[in-house]
Amino acid sequence: MATIREVAKEAGVSVATVSRVMNGSGYAxxxxxxxxxxAVEKLNYKPNEVARxxxxxxxxxxxxxxxxxxxxxxxxxARGVEDYLQQFGYRLxxxxxxxxxxxxxxxxDTFLQNNVVGMIASTSEEANENxxxxxxxxxxxxxxxxxLPAVYSxxxxxGRLAARVLLDRGSTNIVxxxxxxxxKPVYERYTAALEELTQAKVNVQVMDSSLTLQGGQSCVRQxxxxxxxxxxxxxxxxxxxxxxxxxxxxxxxxxxxxxxLIGYDDIAFxxxxxxxxxxxxxxAYEMGAQAAEMLIRKINQEKIAETHKKLPVSFVExxxxxxxxxxx
Amino acid sequence: MATIREVAKEAGVSVATVSRVMNGSGYAxxxxxxxxxxAVEKLNYKPNEVARxxxxxxxxxxxxxxxxxxxxxxxxxARGVEDYLQQFGYRLxxxxxxxxxxxxxxxxDTFLQNNVVGMIASTSEEANENxxxxxxxxxxxxxxxxxLPAVYSxxxxxGRLAARVLLDRGSTNIVxxxxxxxxKPVYERYTAALEELTQAKVNVQVMDSSLTLQGGQSCVRQxxxxxxxxxxxxxxxxxxxxxxxxxxxxxxxxxxxxxxLIGYDDIAFxxxxxxxxxxxxxxAYEMGAQAAEMLIRKINQEKIAETHKKLPVSFVExxxxxxxxxxx
Numbered sequence: 025m026a027t028i029r030e031v032a033k034e035a036g037v038s039v040a041t042v043s044r045v046m047n048g049s050g051y052a053x054x055x056x057x058x059x060x061x062x063a064v065e066k067l068n069y070k071p072n073e074v075a076r077x078x079x080x081x082x083x084x085x086x087x088x089x090x091x092x093x094x095x096x097x098x099x100x101x102a103r104g105v106e107d108y109l110q111q112f113g114y115r116l117x118x119x120x121x122x123x124x125x126x127x128x129x130x131x132x133d134t135f136l137q138n139n140v141v142g143m144i145a146s147t148s149e150e151a152n153e154n155x156x157x158x159x160x161x162x163x164x165x166x167x168x169x170x171x172l173p174a175v176y177s178x179x180x181x182x183g184r185l186a187a188r189v190l191l192d193r194g195s196t197n198i199v200x201x202x203x204x205x206x207x208k209p210v211y212e213r214y215t216a217a218l219e220e221l222t223q224a225k226v227n228v229q230v231m232d233s234s235l236t237l238q239g240g241q242s243c244v245r246q247x248x249x250x251x252x253x254x255x256x257x258x259x260x261x262x263x264x265x266x267x268x269x270x271x272x273x274x275x276x277x278x279x280x281x282x283x284x285l286i287g288y289d290d291i292a293f294x295x296x297x298x299x300x301x302x303x304x305x306x307x308a309y310e311m312g313a314q315a316a317e318m319l320i321r322k323i324n325q326e327k328i329a330e331t332h333k334k335l336p337v338s339f340v341e342x343x344x345x346x347x348x349x350x351x352x
Numbered sequence: 353m354a355t356i357r358e359v360a361k362e363a364g365v366s367v368a369t370v371s372r373v374m375n376g377s378g379y380a381x382x383x384x385x386x387x388x389x390x391a392v393e394k395l396n397y398k399p400n401e402v403a404r405x406x407x408x409x410x411x412x413x414x415x416x417x418x419x420x421x422x423x424x425x426x427x428x429x430a431r432g433v434e435d436y437l438q439q440f441g442y443r444l445x446x447x448x449x450x451x452x453x454x455x456x457x458x459x460x461d462t463f464l465q466n467n468v469v470g471m472i473a474s475t476s477e478e479a480n481e482n483x484x485x486x487x488x489x490x491x492x493x494x495x496x497x498x499x500l501p502a503v504y505s506x507x508x509x510x511g512r513l514a515a516r517v518l519l520d521r522g523s524t525n526i527v528x529x530x531x532x533x534x535x536k537p538v539y540e541r542y543t544a545a546l547e548e549l550t551q552a553k554v555n556v557q558v559m560d561s562s563l564t565l566q567g568g569q570s571c572v573r574q575x576x577x578x579x580x581x582x583x584x585x586x587x588x589x590x591x592x593x594x595x596x597x598x599x600x601x602x603x604x605x606x607x608x609x610x611x612x613l614i615g616y617d618d619i620a621f622x623x624x625x626x627x628x629x630x631x632x633x634x635x636a637y638e639m640g641a642q643a644a645e646m647l648i649r650k651i652n653q654e655k656i657a658e659t660h661k662k663l664p665v666s667f668v669e670x671x672x673x674x675x676x677x678x679x680x
Binding site: 038039040043044084085092093094096098099100102103106110113115116117118119120129130131132133134135136137138153154237263266267269270273274292293295296297298300 | 366367368371372412413420421422424426427428430431434438441443444445446447448454457458459460461462463464465466482565591594595597598601602620621623624625626628
C-alpha cells in the first residue's frame with residue numbers, strides 16, 4: 025500500500041500539504057488540492073483509518089503542567105510524555121507552575137479554553153482540588169492523590185535505599201538534607217531515609233534546602249560549619265548533591281574515603297561530575313511515557329487495570345560512595 | 353474594584369470557574385453560572401477590558417519548536433519564551449524536533465490545525481522553507497534566515513572570544529572541538545574560533561563531536577590518544593566541555609596549569625563542576641523572552657525596528673582557564 029510520503033513525492037508537495045488536503049484543514053490552493061488528489065487516486069492511497077479517526081477529532085491537544093523545566097529531571101519526563109503522545113498524533117500545551125497554585129489554575133483554565141482532551145500534571149499537593157469536576161481525564165505524574173490516576177516512583181524505597189547505602193558502607197555521622205516538605209515525593213523520600221537512619225542508631229542531623237543550585241550551595245556551606253565531623257551526606261536531589269560535592273572538593277575532604285555522598289534522581293549530568301555521583305535513579309522518561317499511555321487509555325475510555333502506577337527506583341553505584349563492606 | 357478572586361470566594365467556586373462563566377467557554381452548570389453572575393453583580397466586578405479582549409480571541413496559542421529540551425540550554429530559552437508570553441495570556445504548544453525535518457513538518461502542521469497565532473522555532477537550516485507561505489508570523493530563535501525575523505546571539509564574537517582567551521593565557525597546542533556543521537550557530541562559532549587560532553600561528557587540531565554527553569565522551573577519549581601534548585581545548589558546547597573536564601581529571605592532568613578548557617553556552621550546571629568551567633555565555637533566557645516579544649509585536653501588527661536581533665555573548669571566567677598573562 026502507498027504511504028503518505030509516496031503520495032507527497034508523486035504530487036511534488038510536502039507530506040504536510042498532503043495531510044492538510046486529506047484532512048480538509050485548509051492552507052492548500054485548489055490547484056495543489058487537485059494535484060494531491062490525482063496522486064492519491066493514482067497510487068490508490070488509503071490513509072490508516074484508525075489514525076484518521078483520531079486525527080479528525082476536534083482537538084488532539086493534551087495539557088502538561090510541570091513545576092520547572094530548568095530542573096533537568098523534568099525535561100526528561102516531558103520528553104517521555106511527548107515522544108509517547110506524538111506516536112498517536114497528540115500535541116502538548118505546556119506550562120511551568122513553579123509549584124504555585126495560581127499559575128496552575130491559570131494554566132488549567134487556558135488548557136480548557138483550548139479544548140484539551142486531557143491533562144498530565146505534576147501538581148503541588150494542595151492544588152489537587154483544581155482538578156475536581158473537570159470533564160476530561162487527568163493523570164498525575166510524579167505526584168499522587170486518592171481520586172486521580174497517577175504514575176510516580178517508589179519514593180519510600182528510594183529514601184530507604186539511600187540511607188542503607190551509606191550505612192552499609194560505614195558512615196556514622198550522617199547529614200540528611202531535607203527538601204521542601206510541601207512537595208510530597210521529596211517529603212516521602214526524606215521520611216523513609218530518616219526512619220532507616222534512626223533505626224541504625226548512628227548520628228543523624230537534618231538540614232533544609234530548596235531543590236535549586238543556590239539553595240544547595242548555601243545549605244552545604246552551613247553544613248560543614250555546623251557539623252565538621254560529617255562522614256555521609258544524603259541529598260534531596262542531584263542538584264543539591266552536586267553543590268555538596270563541589271564544597272567537599274573545595275575543602276580538600278577526600279571522597280569517598282572521608283565522606284560519602286548520595287544524590288537522588290540520576291539526571292544526566294551526574295555521570296559527568298568528577299568523581300561521578302552515586303545516586304538513586306528515578307525512571308523519569310519512563311514515568312512520562314507511562315503517564316501518557318494511561319492518559320490515552322482514559323481518553324479512549326479503555327479500562328485501566330492499575331490507576332496508581334508505582335515505578336521502581338534503583339541505586340546507581342558510581343564513585344562518591346565506597347565499595348560495600350561486609351560487617352564483621 | 354473587585355478582583356476575580358473575590359468573586360470566586362463570594363460565589364464559593366474556583367477562579368477557573370468564574371473565568372469560564374465570564375468567557376462563556378462552557379464547563380459550568382447553569383446553577384453555578386447563576387451563583388457566579390450573582391456574585392459578579394453584588395461585587396460590581398468588571399474584568400479588565402484589555403485582558404478580556406485578548407482573552408476572547410479565537411486562539412491564544414503559540415507554537416514552539418526546539419531541537420531537544422533534554423539539552424539544558426533549551427529549557428532556559430523555553431522558560432524565557434513562556435514567562436514572557438504568559439504575561440499576555442498566550443500559551444505554548446511545544447515540540448522537540450531532534451533537528452529532524454520530518455518532525456518539524458509534523459509539528460508545524462498540527463500547530464496550524466490547532467490555530468496557533470504564531471510560531472517560534474529553532475529550526476534546522478534546511479527546513480526553513482517549511483515556514484514559507486504561512487499566514488501567521490514566525491520568529492526564529494537561535495537560528496537565522498534571510499526572510500524571517502530572528503533573535504540569536506553573536507556566535508562569531510563568541511567563537512573568537514573563546515580562542516582569544518586560550519591564546520592570551522598561553523595555550524599553544526590547541527584542540528578545537530567542532531560540533532555538527534549542519535547546525536548553523538555551532539558552525540559559526542567554530543569557523544570564527546578557527547580563524548582566530550590560525551592567525552595566531554599556534555598548533556591547531558580539529559576534532560568532531562556531537563553535542564551530547566555520549567558524543568563528547570567518545571571524542572575526548574580519542575583526543576588525548578591522538579594529541580597527548582594538548583594544552584588547550586575549545587569545546588563546541590558546555591556538555592562536551594564537561595566530558596573533557598572529566599577525562600582531564602581522570603588522566604591526572606592539572607587544570608588550568610597544564611591544560612586550559614573553555615565551554616560554550618553557560619548552562620546552569622557548569623558553575624557546579626569542580627573546578628567550575630570557564631565558558632562563553634549565551635543569554636538563553638533573554639533570547640527566548642525577546643523572541644516572544646518580537647512575535648507578539650508581529651501578531652499585533654506593530655512595526656518592528658530590528659527584525660534580526662543579535663544579542664551579545666560574554667566570557668565567564670571561572671577556574672579552567674588561567675589568569676591572563678601580559679606578553680613580554
